[in-house]
Amino acid sequence: MTTDQDHADVPRFAADGLQAFTADVLIHLGLPADDAERAAEILLASDLRGIDSHGMARLPHYVEQLRIGRLNAAPEIRIVRETASTATIDGDNGMGLVVGPFANELAMRKARRCGSGWVAVRNTNHFGIAGYYPMRCAENDLIGLAMTNASSLVAPLWSADRMMGTNPLAIAFPAATEPPVVIDMATSAVAFGKIVLARYAGESIPAGWAVDAGGAPLTDPQSFDNRCALAPLGGSRETGGHKGYCLASMVDILCGVLSGACWGPFAPMFFDLQSSAESEVGKGLGHFFGAWSLDGFMDADEFKRRLDHWINVFRQATPAAGTEGPLIPGDPERLAEVDRRRNGIPLAPQVAEQLANLSAELGVAWRQ
Amino acid sequence: MTTDQDHADVPRFAADGLQAFTADVLIHLGLPADDAERAAEILLASDLRGIDSHGMARLPHYVEQLRIGRLNAAPEIRIVRETASTATIDGDNGMGLVVGPFANELAMRKARRCGSGWVAVRNTNHFGIAGYYPMRCAENDLIGLAMTNASSLVAPLWSADRMMGTNPLAIAFPAATEPPVVIDMATSAVAFGKIVLARYAGESIPAGWAVDAGGAPLTDPQSFDNRCALAPLGGSRETGGHKGYCLASMVDILCGVLSGACWGPFAPMFFDLQSSAESEVGKGLGHFFGAWSLDGFMDADEFKRRLDHWINVFRQATPAAGTEGPLIPGDPERLAEVDRRRNGIPLAPQVAEQLANLSAELGVAWRQ
Numbered sequence: 001m002t003t004d005q006d007h008a009d010v011p012r013f014a015a016d017g018l019q020a021f022t023a024d025v026l027i028h029l030g031l032p033a034d035d036a037e038r039a040a041e042i043l044l045a046s047d048l049r050g051i052d053s054h055g056m057a058r059l060p061h062y063v064e065q066l067r068i069g070r071l072n073a074a075p076e077i078r079i080v081r082e083t084a085s086t087a088t089i090d091g092d093n094g095m096g097l098v099v100g101p102f103a104n105e106l107a108m109r110k111a112r113r114c115g116s117g118w119v120a121v122r123n124t125n126h127f128g129i130a131g132y133y134p135m136r137c138a139e140n141d142l143i144g145l146a147m148t149n150a151s152s153l154v155a156p157l158w159s160a161d162r163m164m165g166t167n168p169l170a171i172a173f174p175a176a177t178e179p180p181v182v183i184d185m186a187t188s189a190v191a192f193g194k195i196v197l198a199r200y201a202g203e204s205i206p207a208g209w210a211v212d213a214g215g216a217p218l219t220d221p222q223s224f225d226n227r228c229a230l231a232p233l234g235g236s237r238e239t240g241g242h243k244g245y246c247l248a249s250m251v252d253i254l255c256g257v258l259s260g261a262c263w264g265p266f267a268p269m270f271f272d273l274q275s276s277a278e279s280e281v282g283k284g285l286g287h288f289f290g291a292w293s294l295d296g297f298m299d300a301d302e303f304k305r306r307l308d309h310w311i312n313v314f315r316q317a318t319p320a321a322g323t324e325g326p327l328i329p330g331d332p333e334r335l336a337e338v339d340r341r342r343n344g345i346p347l348a349p350q351v352a353e354q355l356a357n358l359s360a361e362l363g364v365a366w367r368q
Numbered sequence: 369m370t371t372d373q374d375h376a377d378v379p380r381f382a383a384d385g386l387q388a389f390t391a392d393v394l395i396h397l398g399l400p401a402d403d404a405e406r407a408a409e410i411l412l413a414s415d416l417r418g419i420d421s422h423g424m425a426r427l428p429h430y431v432e433q434l435r436i437g438r439l440n441a442a443p444e445i446r447i448v449r450e451t452a453s454t455a456t457i458d459g460d461n462g463m464g465l466v467v468g469p470f471a472n473e474l475a476m477r478k479a480r481r482c483g484s485g486w487v488a489v490r491n492t493n494h495f496g497i498a499g500y501y502p503m504r505c506a507e508n509d510l511i512g513l514a515m516t517n518a519s520s521l522v523a524p525l526w527s528a529d530r531m532m533g534t535n536p537l538a539i540a541f542p543a544a545t546e547p548p549v550v551i552d553m554a555t556s557a558v559a560f561g562k563i564v565l566a567r568y569a570g571e572s573i574p575a576g577w578a579v580d581a582g583g584a585p586l587t588d589p590q591s592f593d594n595r596c597a598l599a600p601l602g603g604s605r606e607t608g609g610h611k612g613y614c615l616a617s618m619v620d621i622l623c624g625v626l627s628g629a630c631w632g633p634f635a636p637m638f639f640d641l642q643s644s645a646e647s648e649v650g651k652g653l654g655h656f657f658g659a660w661s662l663d664g665f666m667d668a669d670e671f672k673r674r675l676d677h678w679i680n681v682f683r684q685a686t687p688a689a690g691t692e693g694p695l696i697p698g699d700p701e702r703l704a705e706v707d708r709r710r711n712g713i714p715l716a717p718q719v720a721e722q723l724a725n726l727s728a729e730l731g732v733a734w735r736q
Contacts, residue, residue: 081664081665081666083482083483083661083663083664084452084453084482084483085452085453085482085483085484085664086483086484086660086661086664086665087664087665088665088666114451114452114453114482115451115452115453115454115486116453116454116484116486118483118484118660118664118665120665143622143626155685155688156682156685156694157694157695158687158688158691158692158693158694158695159685159686159687159688159693159694160685160686160687160688160689161685161686163681163682163685163694171618173621173625181617181621183614183615183617183618185610185611185614185615186611187611189602189607189608190608206606206607208607208608209607211688214688214689215686215687215688215689215691216688216689216690233601233602233608233611233612234557234601234602234608235607238574239557239574239576239577239603239607240557240558240576240601240602240612242553242695243553243554243555243601244601244608245694245697246551246553246697247551247553247615249549249551249682249697250539250551252678253541253549253675253678254511256678257541257671257674257675257678258511258662258665258666258671259665259666260666260674263674263678264678264681264682265681281674281677282674292454292486293451293454294626295451296449296451296453296454296455296486297449297454297455297456297486297488297626297627298449298456298626298627298628303625303626306625306628306631306649306650307621307625309649310620310621310624310625310631310632313531313632313633314524314531314617314632317523317524317527317528317529317531318527318528318529318583319526319527319528319583320523320526320527320528320579320582320583320584321528321582321583321584322584323526323583324526325526325527326524326525326526326527326531326613327525327526327610329613329614329617
């Protein structure tokens with residue numbers, strides 16, 4: 001999450017214009033119109049929810065990957081195995097922003113028919129913010145879940161090697177009159193962007209965020225190089241780093257091992273245009289989607305009223321000294337979206353310049 | 369996890385004898401023989417796996433709860449809602465050690481029939497170690513998952529109140545020639561027992577473990593009283609405490625809200641014999657069980673070979689300086705079990721004395 005203060009001096013752009021531009025760019029590069037619209041919607045959902053790292057900032061990179069054929073603009077997505085409540089999908093090296101919605105909708109259909117639906121995905125790529133997918137479930141009286149593995153950047157507890165990605169998991173629960181509870185979290189201690197921000201600010205970082213080339217805690221972000229790694233959630237053994245490592249393992253096994261995708265250190269590198277989507281252990285990145293029908297457990301209305309009550313009780317818990325009290329999972333992103341829908345999306349000058357360059361190079365009008 | 373060194377001077381007892389004694393005690397108190405045998409098996413699984421807090425040490429308390437009728441020795445467990453892949457169960461205030469296996473087996477049956485099975489449980493009680501249940505799944509070519517909510521002891525990030533339990537989640541994945549990957553973790557930074565141990569040792573505790581009555585980090589375990597709380601996994605905001613709070617919320621909503629059980633601060637207190645299993649928001653504690661059939665996603669043998677490969681690659685990751693390298697989730701508990709099956713279970717003198725007293729009071733032979 002970034003805050004409004006971080007963007008006080010940055011020009012803001014209307015979400016609709018950015019989304020239309022993104023869709024036009026993707027259509028220009030060969031995506032079918034429906035896929036392009038959906039992919040643009042997911043990218044903008046990230047910017048709207050304040051997760052600047054996963055939205056428009058990534059478009060130039062996706063464009064490059066599409067141009068060189070590293071991403072398949074028009075994948076033939078196949079269901080390779082299926083039961084009433086499960087399936088495995090091969091994404092044909094399409095954009096995760098295209099393959100992800102296909103798989104998520106399949107999980108939702110299965111949940112409507114038999115109570116729950118589970119879809120493992122291989123041969124796919126980065127799918128944007130994990131939280132986008134379960135939020136679609138929550139709009140339909142389903143509890144949704146999404147995970148993905150990712151390029152290796154995180155060391156297991158007691159290792160010095162980058163062995164796993166930030167491997168996020170997201171889950172969303174629909175309420176009645178309250179907004180949904182939306183959990184969307186990396187299983188690493190922090191995102192890589194936090195190291196970069198500390199470096200820019202010339203500040204040290206807490207001991208639980210990263211490890212050096214020897215696997216020891218690293219506190220000077222200036223010395224974080226490609227032999228260093230992020231730490232799992234929890235940091236050291238004393239503060240629960242084994243638990244973050246366990247969660248990242250769970251995500252990697254469900255997304256990578258179970259689907260036939262690459263896993264662990266074999267996951268394709270996001271920023272390496274040379275790397276292939278295949279490795280000796282599988283194909284592409286892996287995702288895992290799930291949906292439970294509320295009605296499979298209790299009347300949907302009853303669940304949503306109960307969740308309203310839960311939300312209100314937690315919101316009213318006594319604040320810790322010096323704080324405004326606990327948030328409900330999803331609050332910060334929801335508040336960011338209210339602001340950004342009203343006032344526009346703040347883009348870093350470098351990102352705005354890259355998008356303007358894209359517009360000129362591709363001959364796709366920059367719609368503002 | 370406790371280690372062998374912790375128990376160097378403690379007498380050890382054969383697991384078989386303890387298990388038979390436990391079953392006899394439970395039968396004496398009115399449990400059907402099959403239920404008693406299973407409950408004893410689960411309690412001993414905890415001691416065998418080195419989780420001393422959840423095994424024999426709890427038997428005297430269960431006995432007291434059964435004696436005063438706080439636990440129902442012979443519950444009529446009912447399926448109150450069901451679809452092909454989901455169900456909700458009312459445990460009739462039975463022991464979690466009896467209701468849990470019923471629900472877990474229902475999830476397993478559903479997974480065999482339609483790819484996955486999910487069972488929410490209300491009106492139940494503490495079910496022992498969460499890891500026991502998914503391990504049964506892993507023995508049957510299923511991926512298993514179990515969660516439970518628990519008596520409130522943990523403060524949400526930015527709150528000073530005990531609002532949720534240590535809310536563990538467990539998941540197990542079967543491998544081919546390697547032992548299964550077994551994750552079993554509380555979503556709090558640490559278990560309460562860690563505070564107690566630090567108190568005995570006269571040591572301070574890290575800032576991320578607990579908060580004082582005002583919600584500020586607490587480092588002196590001597591001052592931890594019933595107005596203080598454990599911190600969620602991650603500790604402070606800076607080190608990811610919001611993520612541990614999110615995970616604990618996920619467990620509480622799936623186990624408590626979705627099943628019709630009590631949730632959050634309304635969960636019945638384990639050590640308060642006066643407290644009722646019901647509250648204004650629901651009945652008893654809540655569990656949530658899940659199982660996925662490997663064959664629902666890929667050939668079971670292929671998955672298990674792939675997981676062997678994953679395990680071997682992670683085991684061979686470069687050790688961090690001063691460590692022996694990363695463990696595979698489940699390693700410490702598995703190694704404890706090898707030792708304890710061979711050499712017996714070390715019981716703290718107070719626990720051994722309580723069990724001997726139980727034997728005398730109930731007239732149930734102490735089988736050693």
